[in-house]
Amino acid sequence: MADERARESVSRKIEKKPLALHARIQRDVEDRIVSGEWPPGTRIPFEHELTAEYGCSRMTVNKALSELVKKGLIERRRKSGSYVRQPEVLSAVLEIHQLEREVRALGLAYAFRILQSCRRLASDEDRQRLRLDGPAHVRHVKTLHIAGSRPFCLEDRLINLEEVPQAETADFSDAPPGSWLLEQVPWSAAEHRINACAAARAEAELLDLKEGTPCLVIARRTWNAAGSVTHVTLTYPGDMHTLVAQFGPSARLS
Known part of the structure; x- marks a missing residue:
């Protein structure tokens, strides 16, 4: 005792x-x-x-x-x-480049097209994705990123307008939402969830794939000291993206 x-x-x-x-x-x-x-x-x-x-x-x-x-x-x-610093890396585990950089690193021309953009009161699903406790307004933007002449990635993004009010009037004509956010909004942490899925009909049509084609899906939530900033789901054709992690041996030997 x-x-x-x-x-x-x-x-x-x-x-x-x-x-x-x-x-x-x-x-x-x-x-x-x-x-x-x-x-x-x-x-x-x-x-x-x-x-x-x-x-x-x-x-x-x-x-x-x-x-x-x-x-x-x-x-x-x-x-x-x-x-x-301008924030370019959002995770200590996985290095995240702007999609334009990923495409240009392949030696291909980059382009993007805004497919959908709207402002709305956050739904239950929106609040779950952003981990919001109460009512909030969000901007929902869907973007198709193109490498050369081929669809490269489908981006489905929610932006929390309570934390990023300037996003309400951003037109994203010169830069896609992800690049705009990196330039405009401070961040402190990010969480990734990575999984594989078979392309549903809607995604398959946009990505010019056969329905059921394997795709890589990266879901990322980013936040700062004030709260959640954005949640994005990035869907890549399975042969268009590779995840690479570099690491060393643990300091603790088992």
Whole structure:
């Protein structure tokens, strides 16, 4: 019993232990980025400014900023300072490129066509996809991406207008919704669900496939500190997309 009380006492002391100063600086800067207070392209305060603000050494500030560079939230530019990065990668597990880049990497011309676009009150299914607890308005956009002369991917996207109100009037004529969101909206995390399916009649017609042709489906939900930003389902013909993951051995040996 005495040992258990001692463990509880140690646990409480650990929980109350304050953050190291470099960790607090890192957290404060990260919070401003993911909340949208500092959007992509913003120059964050110089090291000497942060040193004065937090009353610490240049080394402490440098350590905090180095961690943010590793997380992909900021980039350092020689003689210019540190800037909030344009978000290109949405997952630490799977690298996500804009669809245009995927197509051009194949050496093919890229094009896209908006098939459907509407604003509506979120349905039960919409709220489930976005994991919303209450009423909300969404923009629903379906896009066909084309590689050369062949359909490449069918995109079915919901955008939460409570978190991204500017998406209500975006016309997506110059850039498809996914590329537009990457440029406009801060993110902090994403979740992927990947599965295979047989193309239903509607998808098969749009992708120029025979009904029942194997397809790869990637469902991705993206969110930031404020809440869900978007949910997208990407359907690829099975022979048009390859998932590649690079990894090393675990630090823990079994």
